[in-house]
Amino acid sequence: MAARTIHPNPTQSQKTLYQSGLNLINRFVYTLRRYTAVYAALWKASLTREIMFKVNFLLWVVVELVWFGLQVAFVSVLYLHTEEIGSWTKWQVMLLVGVAQFIQQIFQALFLINCANLSDLVRTGKLDFVLLMPVNPRFLVSLRQVDPSSLVNALVALGVMGYAIAQLAHKDNRCKPCLILIALHSRNPYPL
Amino acid sequence: MKTFRKYLYAMWFGVQMNLAYRVNFFARAIFGLIPIAAVIAMWKTIYAGQGQQSTVAGYSLSEMVTYYILICVLDMLIAVHDDDLQIAREIREGTINQFLVKPMDYMWFRLSMFTGGKIAYTTVALWPLLTFILLLKNNFQGPVSSQALALFVFSALLGACLQFFISYTVAMLAFWVLEVSTFIFIVFAFEFIASGRLFPLDLLPSPLLQILMWSPFPYELYLPLAIYSGKVTGFELVRGLLLQAAWVCIMAGLARLIMNLGIKRFSAYGG
Numbered sequence: 290m291a292a293r294t295i296h297p298n299p300t301q302s303q304k305t306l307y308q309s310g311l312n313l314i315n316r317f318v319y320t321l322r323r324y325t326a327v328y329a330a331l332w333k334a335s336l337t338r339e340i341m342f343k344v345n346f347l348l349w350v351v352v353e354l355v356w357f358g359l360q361v362a363f364v365s366v367l368y369l370h371t372e373e374i375g376s377w378t379k380w381q382v383m384l385l386v387g388v389a390q391f392i393q394q395i396f397q398a399l400f401l402i403n404c405a406n407l408s409d410l411v412r413t414g415k416l417d418f419v420l421l422m423p424v425n426p427r428f429l430v431s432l433r434q435v436d437p438s439s440l441v442n443a444l445v446a447l448g449v450m451g452y453a454i455a456q457l458a459h460k461d462n463r464c465k466p467c468l469i470l471i472a473l474h475s476r477n478p479y480p481l
Numbered sequence: 482m483k484t485f486r487k488y489l490y491a492m493w494f495g496v497q498m499n500l501a502y503r504v505n506f507f508a509r510a511i512f513g514l515i516p517i518a519a520v521i522a523m524w525k526t527i528y529a530g531q532g533q534q535s536t537v538a539g540y541s542l543s544e545m546v547t548y549y550i551l552i553c554v555l556d557m558l559i560a561v562h563d564d565d566l567q568i569a570r571e572i573r574e575g576t577i578n579q580f581l582v583k584p585m586d587y588m589w590f591r592l593s594m595f596t597g598g599k600i601a602y603t604t605v606a607l608w609p610l611l612t613f614i615l616l617l618k619n620n621f622q623g624p625v626s627s628q629a630l631a632l633f634v635f636s637a638l639l640g641a642c643l644q645f646f647i648s649y650t651v652a653m654l655a656f657w658v659l660e661v662s663t664f665i666f667i668v669f670a671f672e673f674i675a676s677g678r679l680f681p682l683d684l685l686p687s688p689l690l691q692i693l694m695w696s697p698f699p700y701e702l703y704l705p706l707a708i709y710s711g712k713v714t715g716f717e718l719v720r721g722l723l724l725q726a727a728w729v730c731i732m733a734g735l736a737r738l739i740m741n742l743g744i745k746r747f748s749a750y751g752g
Contacts, residue, residue: 342660349663352666355667359679363679366680369684
């Protein structure tokens, strides 16, 4: 019990403990703020870079949209000829396609370019300049470049997901607020 | 004869250059089969849900599996992989100069290189594909007749030319814009769905298919496959082959026209 009470006059060792704890928190907050600032600068640099080639940026959005449209078209064509594919209905598959696209686009927006660039950095020796910078090199190598065109397409994927969920909820006709639960529930092999 | 030998050497050069990437090709051939295997598995599930004897848009399960296997075969033999990106890079970086000053036509040189590349790719990719076909041999159907087989080969060759000229035309845009890979990917997406690579085009609603048959894309893959399986016969077959030949001529002409226009405004130093 004695250990738990706070003495009005802390001993020297208690003071040091308190101080080092505070230091740790301060350092954590400082690092967090610093890396947030670095990441914000990286975003800004990536956006500036994209704005330099506006048409190219728009065309990449179109490329991804066309390929996504292709997947949606494939599913639509399949369901012209069948009601179910192994118990999966049309809008369930649409939801799956939407979710897959959303996850892929987010991955593409934040990480993919950096993964692809890593081998080039090693091959050309540019990795040296990354190692010289006063930040964690793994942080910089993984998150340096952002691809905003993929973020645009992630939004489109969200739209498709929303539409598919609405279709599923429309058929299910139960509590509308928990749409995503309905969507998940309809895939549950042991429904309530 | 001399002219012909020149391009034969170019083709041999294409074989040698591409054989340098044989491990890469082998990996691509193997991993390229995974999505097709997934699609085939999906079709099996669809047919299982409808009874084994059922047909979808006139295709039985065996016909459907054969269709996708032949897509793999044609993809190996005639699909353009990165020739268009290579051509665009040569224009952008100016290395095309060294070919333009030689007594050789760049378009025919590139067609020879494409042929050489396909020979090299086939020698490597054939083995995984044969294994794949053996695994699916229960569902693999032969051509409806020997005549159909001959016409299939002929039509596939025309399809190869068509694919090459479409890619070549798109690559020629590099004379005007810096980055053409976006255009290449957009055209590729249309080719992917409208050539029948993703699914047999008979699955589409009939009016849409009628419209599509006036575009060049179905003649890249769908027509040879429809001939093989006997889906297209008689008058339709003759009309299809004529339209295919017409599209090859149109695209070759267009490729030539755009190349001439591009070279007129092209200026690169060194290279």
